[in-house]
């Protein structure tokens with residue numbers, strides 16, 4: 783069994799009026815990501831939605847504008863995915879406060895229980911939350927696939943660098 787990890791497909795990052803909109807490159811991954819979620823549903827394999835959810839005094843706001851406040855519009859999954867996440871019994875939401883989906887969350891435990899053969903990763907931003915979550919998957923010896931068509935960043939150069947880094951240093955299979 784494989785697991786799909788969908789990182790930060792949230793309105794503040796994906797909607798043009800969002801607080802930290804990642805741009806057209808990010809919008810372009812939406813059809814690929816929704817198709818992957820559908821594929822996993824059809825195969826009855828787990829989908830984990832990793833979701834930024836900050837308190838208003840989060841120190842991350844010293845580095846980035848205020849975004850994804852817990853419970854706000856911007857912290858919601860994009861409309862294309864919201865129903866999928868609600869309807870699908872094997873979907874799980876993990877709320878995080880840091881770049882890594884593991885820090886301060888039950889993700890490590892959830893994955894241990896699932897014991898997937900492979901973790902497939904899509905989402906934003908390639909060089910931030912995707913990279914630092916993939917690094918932690920690597921620490922835990924998971925076999926990881928990252929789809930080029932399924933990840934994006936507001937910074938194309940950093941996106942390309944991060945894909946190369948995941949492939950050459952973290953041993954990720956970049957497809």
Ligand SMILES: [Zn+2]
Pocket residue numbers: 834836842849850879
């Ligand atoms: Zn954040």
